[in-house]
Amino acid sequence: MKFIADMMLGRLARWLRLYGYDTLYGIEDDNEILRIALEEGRIILTRDSGLARVAKRLGAEVILIHSNSLEEQVKELKEHGLEFKDLFPTNARCPKCNGLIRPIRKGEIRDKVPSSVYANYDEFYICESCGQIYWPGRQWREMLKIDERLRRI
Numbered sequence: 001m002k003f004i005a006d007m008m009l010g011r012l013a014r015w016l017r018l019y020g021y022d023t024l025y026g027i028e029d030d031n032e033i034l035r036i037a038l039e040e041g042r043i044i045l046t047r048d049s050g051l052a053r054v055a056k057r058l059g060a061e062v063i064l065i066h067s068n069s070l071e072e073q074v075k076e077l078k079e080h081g082l083e084f085k086d087l088f089p090t091n092a093r094c095p096k097c098n099g100l101i102r103p104i105r106k107g108e109i110r111d112k113v114p115s116s117v118y119a120n121y122d123e124f125y126i127c128e129s130c131g132q133i134y135w136p137g138r139q140w141r142e143m144l145k146i147d148e149r150l151r152r153i
Contacts, residue, residue: 099129
């Protein structure tokens, strides 16, 4: 499944990427969202009922999200049959740019992370598109806590 999320669903888009779903985000123009969805076979995720109505009329697949809360948005997607796979880093996409993430050897990132991070961690991942580097630090642990909540929904 591939998605395109409107500008009201940034947090949900980042989480879908962390779960490995190819999710475009950051496109402000509704006509561009519709064009991309139709050309690439993406499911439109939106909170805009007008956009949802036009998308359906044009034959695009669309899921109208009603909630503002991430937890409720995830619940709505689960009600539409979406399964939440293993969380980052397994099969993950970059939450920033949607690029693919792969493991990288510690020695390859020596000058790309703070020296304290380099000294304290041995596990690193890199986005193949934007070059963002990830490691299992404090933010990673917080992400795992949120994942536990989302899985209980």
